[in-house]
Ligand SMILES: Nc1ncnc2c1ncn2[C@@H]1O[C@H](COP(=O)(O)OP(=O)(O)OP(=O)(O)O)[C@@H](O)[C@H]1O
């Protein structure tokens with residue numbers, strides 16, 4: 385699914401990386417624990433989270449994640465946005481909850497990550 | 502055989518810097534032209550090990566070592582050591598504090614995750630002394 389379509393579905397605001405709007409993700413994963421993100425996320429996965437700190441960006445950068453969506457209207461600070469931009473990660477924020485956001489994307493056909501290598 | 506090594510000190514409790522050693526290691530591997538799929542696996546292991554050093558150890562080092570066809574990520578610390586290795590390898594087992602969890606870590610997923618994302622994995626530890634963890638990758 386194309387990131388611009390995801391932004392439309394979630395009525396999400398782009399915080400940085402709008403050049404990536406026409407990139408594609410193959411699956412999505414929602415969690416507030418970066419430990420779980422590390423254990424589940426595959427290449428070309430979209431990450432949705434309600435956690436906002438530098439570790440979100442660093443963890444996603446390690447995993448080559450291209451886009452992170454903050455839920456529940458969470459707003460990262462300017463230095464977090466800057467670190468994401470430096471790491472080539474697109475950030476968005478939506479007012480929907482994690483549950484709603486995941487449900488909306490799942491309903492639109494974006495599949496979950498499969499566990500295992 | 503030429504051996505390439507890079508070593509980083511990792512301080513206990515320094516969350517500000519947490520991840521910077523792994524990020525440098527990842528950059529080095531990219532420059533060396535190692536395959537992106539392997540780099541991603543190595544990045545996961547080194548980041549998990551680096552965070553464990555910050556969260557659980559009294560401080561230590563994270564080392565990258567490449568010797569021809571073999572790449573190693575080695576974490577060595579100054580304690581406190583691990584008493585029951587089988588226990589810490591169980592998914593979900595964690596001694597992380599509430600404040601660490603609030604930062605998004607401490608689900609007890611790290612060590613099993615490294616095992617899944619490496620070709621060989623070993624833990625040697627002596628309680629009240631030190632822990633040495635190695636994740637090994639075959640480059641060919
Ligand atoms: N270097 C270390 N020294 C001493 N104990 C350690 C060390 N690394 C891990 N441990 C112990 O092993 C447990 C499990 O580690 P693991 O990485 O699997 O999970 P975690 O770090 O607690 O959480 P997560 O990795 O999911 O964020 C830790 O909670 C800690 O008790």
Ligand SMILES: [Mg+2]
Nearest residue numbers: 549553611612
């Ligand atoms: Mg860990």
